[in-house]
Amino acid sequence: MHDQGKVIAGIVIFLIVVLFPIWYTGAFGDFTPPNLDPVTDAKECVKDKATMTAWHMDLLNEWRNDVVRNNDRGPVLIAGKEWEKSLTRTCLGCHGSYRKFCHKCHTYADVKPDCWQCHVVPEER
């Protein structure tokens, strides 16, 4: 092995460059998610908070298929009250603001749902 030093240096530089996103966010990144106000007087969501944070898009897909394809519009029981399976009338009927709640977190996570090309965001409360 003649160029052992050069090869090792090359590998190290390669790793530094390739792993840039990981060490950069680790060292300088800001991991605190936005401090979210759910903009509602209610105490409970459709499911518990952790499930909602991680899986709300799957729940919405489920509702969408139930309503459009299986002719099942609900009702869903949330804290003893009946709600229909609706994106605008239920999620945004209880969460009073799209901009201050959903959108704030989506901006942080860089998610751009295309739902609002068709569904009309209700007035902010």
Add this chain to the structure above:
Amino acid sequence: MEDRKPDAEGAVEKDVSRRGFLAASGAVAIAIGCGGPILAALASARSSTKEDGPRWAMVVDTRKCEEKGDCMACSLACHQTHNVPEIDSKKEEIKWIWKEPYKHAFLGQEAEHMRHGLKELPITVMCNHCENPPCVRVCPTQATFQREDGIVLMDMHRCIGCRYCIVACPYGSRSFNWKDPWPRGDDNEPVDSPPNPDFPTRMRGVVEKCNFCAERLGTDQGPACVEACECEALIFGDLNDPESEVRLLLEEELSQRRRPELGTNPHVFYLV
């Protein structure tokens, strides 16, 4: 070649069996090639509607509709309810329910001599919610499908805008969104507010049509067009219910349907 060196008998036997093999594999190939589509055609020829539970249908009494010549109340109400935009271009317009002269609506059913003015009479037309819907058969994503209650519905979330269904529909009941019907500005707000914010609009690149007011039936309301018609020319109901008005009307009167020769089995009936 050297090592095979078959005797005369062996060679004959081998040849025959090879021919047999080729014939057999040909038959298998044909069976695979044709059997699948034939089975599929047989399977899909049966519709998915059920005997129990409702089977929705519409009766259009053109004699009553005629009373108010160019009345468009049904169309207006429907288009307001479903946020159907008004586009002033034959190519780009979107229609769920509208009027078509008799000679177009009933192509092939007009005779040389008919009641005066009938050929030109505007007939209310919409999606026929066929029992054997050609649009459903051609849709590659099952975005359009038939519910058990007979309603042929669009799942906007699945539509990829290929427009096969538009080609397949013999009634021209489907419209394509060539442009964004309700453009959104910043913050997803529609620039012009659609008349009914409770019903989603559509976006550029999807197909749409009459949905027999599936969203209103879901909350025990009747279709918006029926509600809006002052002449009671539109009658909506359940064909599986022997007491329903639609059923009684069809049993009492002579009705006709659009393009019956195509075998689509429309569920919009006309009293002429």
